[in-house]
Amino acid sequence: MVVAGLMAALCGCSGPLSTLDPSGPSAASIALLWWVMLAGAGVLFALVLTLFLLVVLRPGWGSRLPSSRWIVLGGLALPAVILLPLICYGLLAGERLLPLPGHSPPRIEAVARQWVWTFRYPDRGNVATTNVLHLPAGTPVDIDVSSEDVIHAFWVPRLAGKIDAVPGQVNHLRIQADTPGRYEGQCNEFCGVGHARMHFVVIVDRPADYPAALAAAAATTKAEP
Amino acid sequence: MNGRAVPPRRLWLLAAGFLVWCSALVVLYALHAIGCAFGWQAGALRWSLAIVLFVHLIVIAWMWRHLATARPEPKLGQAAVFLQTVVVWTLIAALVATVITFAPSLVLKTCI
Ligand SMILES: [Cu+2]
Numbered sequence: 001m002v003v004a005g006l007m008a009a010l011c012g013c014s015g016p017l018s019t020l021d022p023s024g025p026s027a028a029s030i031a032l033l034w035w036v037m038l039a040g041a042g043v044l045f046a047l048v049l050t051l052f053l054l055v056v057l058r059p060g061w062g063s064r065l066p067s068s069r070w071i072v073l074g075g076l077a078l079p080a081v082i083l084l085p086l087i088c089y090g091l092l093a094g095e096r097l098l099p100l101p102g103h104s105p106p107r108i109e110a111v112a113r114q115w116v117w118t119f120r121y122p123d124r125g126n127v128a129t130t131n132v133l134h135l136p137a138g139t140p141v142d143i144d145v146s147s148e149d150v151i152h153a154f155w156v157p158r159l160a161g162k163i164d165a166v167p168g169q170v171n172h173l174r175i176q177a178d179t180p181g182r183y184e185g186q187c188n189e190f191c192g193v194g195h196a197r198m199h200f201v202v203i204v205d206r207p208a209d210y211p212a213a214l215a216a217a218a219a220t221t222k223a224e225p
Numbered sequence: 226m227n228g229r230a231v232p233p234r235r236l237w238l239l240a241a242g243f244l245v246w247c248s249a250l251v252v253l254y255a256l257h258a259i260g261c262a263f264g265w266q267a268g269a270l271r272w273s274l275a276i277v278l279f280v281h282l283i284v285i286a287w288m289w290r291h292l293a294t295a296r297p298e299p300k301l302g303q304a305a306v307f308l309q310t311v312v313v314w315t316l317i318a319a320l321v322a323t324v325i326t327f328a329p330s331l332v333l334k335t336c337i
Contacts, residue, residue, distance in 0.1 A: 087329075091329050095334060100334075172337070
């Protein structure tokens with residue numbers, strides 16, 4: 001039963017939009033953070049349930065401690081011991097995800113518009129693709145995310161965290177895909193009636209195949225009106 | 226009933242500590258964003274954030290001290306004593322919350 005339940009639960013962890021099925025260093029760090037938070041929440045839940053069961057099964061248990069002690073220990077110390085380390089870990093993990101200047105990887109511009117994504121490749125002759133993002137595998141790329149109308153958000157769950165696409169502002173997201181393949185992205189900020197259908201495909205090519213694949217994709221984009 | 230009712234206006238004291246917390250949030254957030262947008266030097270920005278945070282902490286600590294040592298008017302009875310206890314604890318909570326929520330922004334990377 002337990003195994004069947006676990007299998008059913010874990011099946012939901014894969015899929016093209018799963019943050020728990022990472023395929024790049026940023027997404028892996030975020031997934032690990034999620035697991036650490038789950039473990040912390042699990043420990044807290046277990047502690048609270050233990051106290052609860054003790055009180056239910058042994059009436060009068062714990063009544064020797066004054067209520068003020070219960071408030072300080074149970075209400076402050078117990079969560080603080082778990083939550084403060086989680087805060088520190090979360091802050092450090094977030095700090096390491098930042099696209100720090102210094103080493104500057106190739107750039108790709110992602111421009112959002114109701115309800116289309118346009119990707120431009122300044123390092124590749126400024127070609128453009130629509131709703132398809134081509135990335136080389138195994139190397140970091142900086143995505144310069146912006147918008148032409150309302151606020152959108154760029155999110156490829158299996159590769160990195162999400163970042164807002166704000167009109168008049170360019171936000172940077174460092175992204176790296178470890179293995180070639182097909183990934184999916186989704187606009188992650190409600191942007192109008194077309195929001196739910198504002199998704200895009202991310203094709204990760206082997207570095208050797210990348211220029212040709214991008215050129216082919218850009219050619220079909222131009223052919224469309 | 227013992228004593229007269231506590232003036233309703235005094236209930237606002239319950240919100241005092243966390244109103245200062247709100248002010249810290251808004252001012253720090255705005256200062257951080259403005260500093261990054263105008264490209265201030267990281268050191269100067271960090272120091273101005275630290276000073277703003279410190280001023281807010283001083284304000285809460287001052288209110289704590291002021292209220293913890295104030296003697297409730299005897300004619301107001303038990304309710305006033307209870308209210309004062311609760312207000313003092315909200316101030317302590319606000320002080321701790323201000324440190325936990327805003328101090329990390331002084332240590333982390335300011336702008337990229
Ligand atoms: Cu959108």
